[in-house]
Amino acid sequence: MRLRRSVVALTAVLGLALVSACNSGDDKGSDSGLQKVSYLTSFGQFGREAYAYVALEKGYFKDAGFDVKISPGSGTVDVMKQVAGGQADYGIGDFTAIAITLGKQKLPVTTVGMIHQTSMAGIVTLEGKGIKEPKDLEGKAIGDQPGSTNQVMFPVWAKAVGIDDKRVNFIPSPPPALPTLLSTGKVDAIGQFMVGKPLVEKADKEGRKAVMLPFGKALPQLYGNAILTRSDLAKDNPDQVKKFTAALLKGLDDTMKDPAAAAEILKKHVPTTDVGVATQELELMKPYTLPVNSADPLGAVDTARVQKVLDTLVDANQLTKGGLAPGDLVTVDLAPKG
Template sequence: MRKAVSVLLAILLAVTGCAGPAERQDLAHVSYLTSFNTFGRDAYVYVAQEKGFFASRGIDVEITPGTGSVDVLKLVAAGRADFGVADFTATAITLAKERLPVTTIAAIHQKSLAAIVTLEGSGISKPADMVGRKIGDQPGSTNQVMFPVYAKAAGIDAGKVEFVPSAPPALPQLLAAGQVDGIGQFVVGTPLIEAAAKGRKAVVLPYGDLVPDLYGNALVVSKEFQGKAPDKVRSFTDALLEGLEYAITHPDEVGPILKKYQPTQDATVASAEVALMAPYVRPSGYSGRVGGMTEERVEKIIRTLVEARAIPDGVVLRPGDLATFG
């Protein structure tokens, strides 16, 4: 009898031990690039993972920090990541020049977060003050790619503002140390910058103040992956947007979740960033769904970029070249 019970227990343990991995194997694996490192503004993907929004749709996600819009677009186009997040305007400008086989499928932000950020006492309080000054930023970042559009709207010569190549994690410290006069940053990055500056107040020059119709970040996917796995694309998108909506509704939960997955991040700063991001995801008066995009608005953005000469002469860009609607 004791032998029989021992054998039965061994069989049960073997079966139980195999159940977890077998279930995990049933999940469809996808890879995802954040827009820019792992700051609080990108934490909604970790929220979706922690809350089980991906798993409930049969998705297992590998999350990798991105290094700016242009890099994200190229990696997704090359099949080195299935999904990524890139600024919509930077995406439009890049696709007009290179025609990468990617498409946007959801607007993370209904308003652009792009900005130039400096500190009080720097002598920069308006766009004209940037002429002749040094701005730190990652080459190919949203802020740098979009800057000519912002400069035209501000009435300044973009060529008279020097961009200094700088790694994303070092930007707040470079600004605080006075090694650059300003940095390319999202408007929600002020808590991180002020923490690095030890009490000095941030001065924010948002691109959206002068070019208000621009979308912010957007979810991108390669056209090949979208074509061969449309159900997987829809499931992933739905889960990510559920994570985004949960994050902006419960910002206090976001910081601790991010820190669980990225221990070097400051939970308080991350939660503050997400709270600041909420009105960009769902602006006042916006009645559409989280992540929504319209063909009419994309067409208007294209016209803005053409007028700013951000799209090369002779290049014809249509809304369907940039986004998949519905």
């Protein structure tokens, strides 16, 4: 009997050891041999985020050796904090908002490529609300997620277009509710990427057209969304970062070539997706992804332009002169090159 109990106990210990071995080590999938990686979208699961799901669906991540879990992000600042804290390995955030945030707090994150070569951020309203130009926003209420790209960038844009940002009231609002809040008059305008135009117009029961106030028109030097990762991951595992970035950008390339197919893939993974709206978003997004230099690949980064972004933020009193250098924002050696 004692021998039998000993055998049972030994079997249990060995079983626990085996389970532990399967759940530890280098984050390899227990049955696939792929490296588990977590990724955050920039803002929810709208059509503009479809490229990550395309990379997942078409096996680009798998081919690169990754088992990727995609989760919805809730704005640049939150994505930065989650990546910095190890809750995610990669994420997407607006480059200007990243720079402003790093100027205020030192988070161990870096960017390794651009999704958008031009900023898509801005303010959106509807016809009939008395807002036709930036000056009309003074005294108005804007709905947006705290820490979102649009809210963080607003003072920079306000200075560029000559309005007083302190005369504009931002109302904390969850991303999915923004179009409805605008349509029902709870707010006068919302923070929104310019590709959100079809989403905003579909949500309005009165059929009003969207009025777009893009930040990029006054600030063409600004980049849009960038690929984020932890600084230590970029330093210690550069090959992993390059492979992940290449797979993600391959998904972006396919998405821009066939927005309708990408929207269908997004719906497969996010059932609430409106395929028509998502397709329109992606069609509108294509020009924003194209490098200024046609010889450069998707995702390319220009160090001189990064410095221009920093100079712009210093001029707008959002950064201290000399406080940040391009290398504090971008690991250029890991960015795509032609």
